[in-house]
Amino acid sequence: GNSVTQMEGPVTLSEEAFLTINCTYTATGYPSLFWYVQYPGEGLQLLLKATKADDKGSNKGFEATYRKETTSFHLEKGSVQVSDSAVYFCALSRPYNTDKLIFGTGTRLQVFP
Amino acid sequence: DTEVTQTPKHLVMGMTNKKSLKCEQHMGHRAMYWYKQKAKKPPELMFVYSYEKLSINESVPSRFSPECPNSSLLNLHLHALQPEDSALYLCASSQEETLSYNEQFFGPGTRLTVL
Numbered sequence: 001g002n003s004v005t006q007m008e009g010p011v012t013l014s015e016e017a018f019l020t021i022n023c024t025y026t027a028t029g030y031p032s033l034f035w036y037v038q039y040p041g042e043g044l045q046l047l048l049k050a051t052k053a054d055d056k057g058s059n060k061g062f063e064a065t066y067r068k069e070t071t072s073f074h075l076e077k078g079s080v081q082v083s084d085s086a087v088y089f090c091a092l093s094r095p096y097n098t099d100k101l102i103f104g105t106g107t108r109l110q111v112f113p
Numbered sequence: 114d115t116e117v118t119q120t121p122k123h124l125v126m127g128m129t130n131k132k133s134l135k136c137e138q139h140m141g142h143r144a145m146y147w148y149k150q151k152a153k154k155p156p157e158l159m160f161v162y163s164y165e166k167l168s169i170n171e172s173v174p175s176r177f178s179p180e181c182p183n184s185s186l187l188n189l190h191l192h193a194l195q196p197e198d199s200a201l202y203l204c205a206s207s208q209e210e211t212l213s214y215n216e217q218f219f220g221p222g223t224r225l226t227v228l
Contacts, residue, residue, distance in 0.1 A: 046216045046218070
């Protein structure tokens with residue numbers, strides 16, 4: 001079946017540290033891949049997306065590359081800020097079907113000054 | 114306008130009450146969604162409307178009743194809920210249901226507490 005696996009959190013970093021949050025997926029066909037972010041007490045916001053192999057999504061200093069050979073879509077940021085503290089969800093959308101998002105379990109990021 | 118709005122922000126209700134959650138978008142999106150999110154969990158899909166017709170019901174109990182009066186509005190009617198239904202209820206919309214590369218835009222959610 002289709003699924004998304006994320007690294008367990010929380011991920012705790014100091015400000016300006018490098019961030020990687022791992023995400024791997026299982027899917028038939030060619031899914032679209034997304035990273036959503038949820039700040040405390042808020043809904044989900046799309047952070048970035050990639051719709052085909054080797055695409056790189058980027059936004060607000062975050063980036064992720066769609067790697068079909070390793071079925072991965074790892075989220076990276078070169079220098080995190082306290083304001084990046086949130087829960088990050090990796091998700092996939094199945095092709096040629098209803099675009100039911102399949103979410104990973106989420107990874108909490110805590111950034112300290 | 115790239116916003117999905119939801120009202121109310123917070124709702125407390127008893128198990129015998131009837132209440133409604135409202136969602137609105139003005140992006141011209143033709144697919145709208147209801148999700149339920151428990152603490153420290155990802156959102157779980159409840160319902161999908163496509164072109165104002167219900168296309169997915171993820172085996173949701175009948176005490177939750179969705180309604181799509183027009184392409185911009187989505188309601189979720191609540192009746193005889195249980196305490197375990199307490200959660201954050203998220204609304205989302207996307208341009209079309211069947212185009213997988215279209216991202217979903219989420220509202221801020223309604224925090225529901227059932228006493």
